[in-house]
Amino acid sequence: MERVSFSGTAIERLRSGRVLVLTGAGVSAESGLATFRGEGGLWEGRDPVELATPEAFRRDPKTVWRFYTERREKAAQASPNAGHRALAALEEALGERFLLVTQNVDGLHERAGNRRIVRLHGSLWRLRCTRCGDEDEDLDLTASHRCRCGGRRRPGVVWFGEPLPEGAYEQAAEAAARADIVLVAGTSSIVYPAAGLPEIGREAGAWTVEINPERTAISDRVDERVPAASGSALPALVEASSPGAD
Numbered sequence: 001m002e003r004v005s006f007s008g009t010a011i012e013r014l015r016s017g018r019v020l021v022l023t024g025a026g027v028s029a030e031s032g033l034a035t036f037r038g039e040g041g042l043w044e045g046r047d048p049v050e051l052a053t054p055e056a057f058r059r060d061p062k063t064v065w066r067f068y069t070e071r072r073e074k075a076a077q078a079s080p081n082a083g084h085r086a087l088a089a090l091e092e093a094l095g096e097r098f099l100l101v102t103q104n105v106d107g108l109h110e111r112a113g114n115r116r117i118v119r120l121h122g123s124l125w126r127l128r129c130t131r132c133g134d135e136d137e138d139l140d141l142t143a144s145h146r147c148r149c150g151g152r153r154r155p156g157v158v159w160f161g162e163p164l165p166e167g168a169y170e171q172a173a174e175a176a177a178r179a180d181i182v183l184v185a186g187t188s189s190i191v192y193p194a195a196g197l198p199e200i201g202r203e204a205g206a207w208t209v210e211i212n213p214e215r216t217a218i219s220d221r222v223d224e225r226v227p228a229a230s231g232s233a234l235p236a237l238v239e240a241s242s243p244g245a246d
């Protein structure tokens with residue numbers, strides 16, 4: 001494991017303060033998952049960004065479903081990595097002092113054990129009826145795309161041009177304003193409003209830490225930058241902040 005170090009302030013606040021963690025695509029990428037959102041990769045020669053819209057689903061639901069079925073399959077085959085496991089351990093240790101806000105839709109945080117979680121962009125594992133609005137968790141890859149009411153079900157993810165799930169951003173922003181430390185891991189911080197959360201925390205007095213091998217849009221506006229992959233930085237941070245470590 002590469003050597004990663006954190007400031008005394010970060011360690012201190014993790015030990016005794018309220019902790020908000022914001023995660024994004026990079027954390028999933030370390031489990032081998034492409035996320036597509038805002039990225040340049042193609043799927044069957046098409047820009048996934050064009051498939052991830054309500055208009056695309058209305059026009060061609062079969063193709064959009066094929067894209068999402070493939071993403072559900074890949075997510076099901078992937079495993080939580082060391083970064084996911086470190087965040088589950090952190091929640092276990094901190095309880096109500098901890099909240100995870102994620103832009104990821106693949107369910108790997110949940111599979112690692114996190115329960116105190118706000119999913120800003122929804123989940124691949126929730127299906128919602130476009131007619132009656134009924135929404136369920138559905139882990140079955142061959143689940144019917146028809147609702148009991150006869151309407152068409154869609155993936156419960158947030159598509160381009162759609163609002164975030166009701167109350168999700170408000171809950172995240174409130175936690176950011178109360179946090180003593182905000183950790184941002186594996187996100188390019190260009191997708192708003194998630195990208196604004198560290199700023200809300202910082203203005204309210206939180207210590208902000210960015211964990212990312214690459215510089216991002218917020219790199220100049222955080223208190224501390226850790227230029228490392230989340231899979232090595234998060235376990236190191238959890239270890240350094242656990243009681244008895246020095």
Ligand SMILES: [Zn+2]
Nearest residue numbers: 129132147149
């Ligand atoms: Zn329905």
